[in-house]
Amino acid sequence: MAELARDTLREMQLRMLRIRAFDERASKMVKRGHIPGTVHTSIGQEAQVVGATMALGSGDYMSGNHRSHGHPIGKGSPLGPLMAELVGKATGVCKGKGGSLHLADFAVGSLGESGIVGSSIPIANGAALSSKVLNNGKVALAFFGDGAANQGVLYESMNMAGVWELPMIFLCENNQYALSTPAHTVTSGIISERAAGFGMPGIRVEEGQDVLAVYDAVSAAVARARAGDGPTLVEVMTYRYNEHSEGLRLGTDYRNADEREAWLKKDPIMLFRHYLASQGFSDDELDGLQATALAEVDAAVAFSDASPYPDLSVAFDDLYSDKESAA
Amino acid sequence: MTVMSYLGAIGAAQREAMDADERVIIIGEDVEANVYGTTGGGKSRSDKGDFLQRYGRNRIRNTPISEEGIVGAAAGAAMTGLRPIVDLSYSSFLYMAMDQFVNQVAKNRYMFGGQASMPVVFRSAMFYGLNTGAHHSDRPYPMFMNVPGLKIIAPATPADAKGLLRSAVDSDDPILSFEACLLWSTKEDVDENEFWIPLGVARTARVGTDVTVVAISSSVPEAVAAAEELAKEGVSVEVIDPRTLVPLDRGAILRSVAKTGRLVVAEPAHRTCGAAAEISALVAEEIFDSLKAPIIRVTAPDMQIPFSPSLEKQMYPTKATIAAAIRRVVDLPALQPVAAAV
Numbered sequence: 173m174a175e176l177a178r179d180t181l182r183e184m185q186l187r188m189l190r191i192r193a194f195d196e197r198a199s200k201m202v203k204r205g206h207i208p209g210t211v212h213t214s215i216g217q218e219a220q221v222v223g224a225t226m227a228l229g230s231g232d233y234m235s236g237n238h239r240s241h242g243h244p245i246g247k248g249s250p251l252g253p254l255m256a257e258l259v260g261k262a263t264g265v266c267k268g269k270g271g272s273l274h275l276a277d278f279a280v281g282s283l284g285e286s287g288i289v290g291s292s293i294p295i296a297n298g299a300a301l302s303s304k305v306l307n308n309g310k311v312a313l314a315f316f317g318d319g320a321a322n323q324g325v326l327y328e329s330m331n332m333a334g335v336w337e338l339p340m341i342f343l344c345e346n347n348q349y350a351l352s353t354p355a356h357t358v359t360s361g362i363i364s365e366r367a368a369g370f371g372m373p374g375i376r377v378e379e380g381q382d383v384l385a386v387y388d389a390v391s392a393a394v395a396r397a398r399a400g401d402g403p404t405l406v407e408v409m410t411y412r413y414n415e416h417s418e419g420l421r422l423g424t425d426y427r428n429a430d431e432r433e434a435w436l437k438k439d440p441i442m443l444f445r446h447y448l449a450s451q452g453f454s455d456d457e458l459d460g461l462q463a464t465a466l467a468e469v470d471a472a473v474a475f476s477d478a479s480p481y482p483d484l485s486v487a488f489d490d491l492y493s494d495k496e497s498a499a
Numbered sequence: 500m501t502v503m504s505y506l507g508a509i510g511a512a513q514r515e516a517m518d519a520d521e522r523v524i525i526i527g528e529d530v531e532a533n534v535y536g537t538t539g540g541g542k543s544r545s546d547k548g549d550f551l552q553r554y555g556r557n558r559i560r561n562t563p564i565s566e567e568g569i570v571g572a573a574a575g576a577a578m579t580g581l582r583p584i585v586d587l588s589y590s591s592f593l594y595m596a597m598d599q600f601v602n603q604v605a606k607n608r609y610m611f612g613g614q615a616s617m618p619v620v621f622r623s624a625m626f627y628g629l630n631t632g633a634h635h636s637d638r639p640y641p642m643f644m645n646v647p648g649l650k651i652i653a654p655a656t657p658a659d660a661k662g663l664l665r666s667a668v669d670s671d672d673p674i675l676s677f678e679a680c681l682l683w684s685t686k687e688d689v690d691e692n693e694f695w696i697p698l699g700v701a702r703t704a705r706v707g708t709d710v711t712v713v714a715i716s717s718s719v720p721e722a723v724a725a726a727e728e729l730a731k732e733g734v735s736v737e738v739i740d741p742r743t744l745v746p747l748d749r750g751a752i753l754r755s756v757a758k759t760g761r762l763v764v765a766e767p768a769h770r771t772c773g774a775a776a777e778i779s780a781l782v783a784e785e786i787f788d789s790l791k792a793p794i795i796r797v798t799a800p801d802m803q804i805p806f807s808p809s810l811e812k813q814m815y816p817t818k819a820t821i822a823a824a825i826r827r828v829v830d831l832p833a834l835q836p837v838a839a840a841v
């Protein structure tokens with residue numbers, strides 16, 4: 173395991189706490205009708221998100237899916253415009269045009285989250301192609317779930333990335349369910365082992381609740397990509413605590429309660445807190461990180477609350493690069 | 500001026516664009532070997548015009564047969580600094596990549612609040628009229644006209660093919676270019692220097708005063724031929740080629756119909772929800788009072804394209820079916836029974 177600077181360790185915990193606090197607040201806001209529509213939370217999956225995003229450099233690219241808030245937060249996006257986007261405000265990161273399913277923050281290399289399962293995988297592949305053609309040293313990563321792992325476009329993309337030796341990481345967030353469907357009932361074989369068919373390494377991180385385990389695995393893939401050695405498939409085993417999406421009431425018929433309890437005992441934030449304490453972080457310092465994350469979320473909500481909704485006059489903006497083409 | 504074929508003009512535009520901007524790349528199936536004739540200068544690989552020799556494998560990329568992956572990767576590349584030209588060969592293959600066209604290519608600029616630029620051109624050839632059967636003969640541009648966020652060109656002449664493609668490559672929006680194989684060998688004098696034809700500007704292919712024919716793609720030369728025939732009978736026909744279907748040059752169409760008072764719309768696509776339907780609705784909504792006769796559409800019928808030449812030939816607008824429609828709107832007696840395709 174790489175020796176990491178204390179600042180990096182602290183930042184990992186802070187980003188995980190940010191995601192937890194942001195998504196817990198978003199969940200409440202959906203239930204109160206403060207956020208229109210629904211959201212998909214990353215609660216329980218913070219180690220997998222932060223381990224992967226922090227293994228990337230700030231100039232590197234990523235694309236994501238519907239479980240989408242954690243990715244930009246993990247990549248370092250400020251929370252205010254993200255929260256404003258969920259509420260539909262003009263100051264949202266996508267000016268209120270995207271919403272929860274379509275967060276994107278190009279300033280941190282976040283090329284966008286996709287509501288269509290699997291659809292954004294080739295987008296990251298194309299970013300990796302850009303890096304290769306322009307020779308600019310950037311790498312790209314596509315986040316997708318175990319459900320998306322059964323979309324054909326993944327395999328078209330893996331094949332292209334392999335044959336072109338693109339600086340690309342395919343990151344499967346295996347939380348073991350696609351909505352109500354247990355992965356093993358619809359997935360033949362092991363996802364990470366599919367990499368072999370494309371001549372690329374496939375790695376399964378069994379301890380996906382351990383942020384350092386994820387960080388190490390993805391860092392190795394990033395180093396490989398940056399060295400010009402091509403793509404890697406990384407499958408991370410994890411678990412979502414909440415329902416597939418907030419407000420959905422599927423009950424526990426499809427996921428038994430014992431299973432959830434067992435995963436709660438491996439909570440990524442709790443695990444990492446213990447680790448940090450063992451590394452000499454004080455309780456005060458660790459509590460302080462938690463307080464910081466909560467304060468940032470409060471500030472993000474305040475920013476959103478103080479922001480206007482978009483005016484109808486901007487509804488057609490950004491349909492095309494020019495205004496005239498919009499009918 | 501140099502005599503260029505339609506296909507040669509596309510090749511010339513691609514070469515100019517590749518020379519002008521290092522960020523332009525060409526990706527697609529079989530582009531290295533110049534199978535479709537727009538990535539080479541001559542007949543053999545060793546010719547100095549060959550794109551692979553000129554630009555190398557970094558910028559001329561053969562792809563696997565993976566249309567969804569190709570279109571998505573081109574979108575991602577466009578969002579991160581490249582300006583890809585994607586050669587999708589046959590228009591019928593666009594369906595394989597429908598999700599990427601509709602959900603990523605068309606939506607990303609808007610959905611992400613203007614953060615994404617999408618400078619990418621998707622070229623494909625409509626292989627209709629060549630007895631290739633139902634899977635290769637589609638003219639699917641109207642489906643894509645129904646997807647806001649895409650821009651669509653359908654050049655009908657070599658000069659338009661060259662000038663429109665240059666503008667398409669320079670545009671920061673995603674452009675679908677629908678080229679007609681029936682026009683590939685059409686030749687005319689084309690400026691060998693660089694020139695750009697702006698998107699959204701129609702071309703008046705023939706000036707007239709009695710009837711406006713708005714014609715698309717390979718229907719343009721058929722409409723011009725019909726106009727020449729009707730001229731002999733004293734009917735003056737104006738032929739408008741929109742060239743760009745999105746954005747459509749509404750002004751040019753409306754001005755022409757306001758002048759002539761009669762409209763025939765001819766296109767090789769299916770009848771229902773086609774470009775002709777859209778243009779007809781536009782005219783009916785905006786300048787109904789100027790119309791002296793009902794609008795007539797001359798299109799392909801709503802059916803599959805049959806293989807046998809004796810059947811396929813009847814499916815698309817021809818000089819005869821367009822002329823028959825013109826005769827109807829000016830109240831001339833029909834010369835022969837109007838073909839089923841009208």
Ligand SMILES: Cc1ncc(C[n+]2csc(CCOP(=O)(O)OP(=O)(O)O)c2C)c(N)n1
Pocket residue numbers: 238239287288289290316317318319320321345347348349350351416
């Ligand atoms: C193409 C497509 N099919 C179905 C859906 C509906 N849907 C949304 S999320 C989801 C489950 C996705 O599971 P997974 O990829 O494992 O991601 P997770 O939700 O577990 O993070 C489904 C079926 C969709 N949005 N897009």
Ligand SMILES: [Mg+2]
Pocket residue numbers: 317318319345346347348349350351
């Ligand atoms: Mg899942």
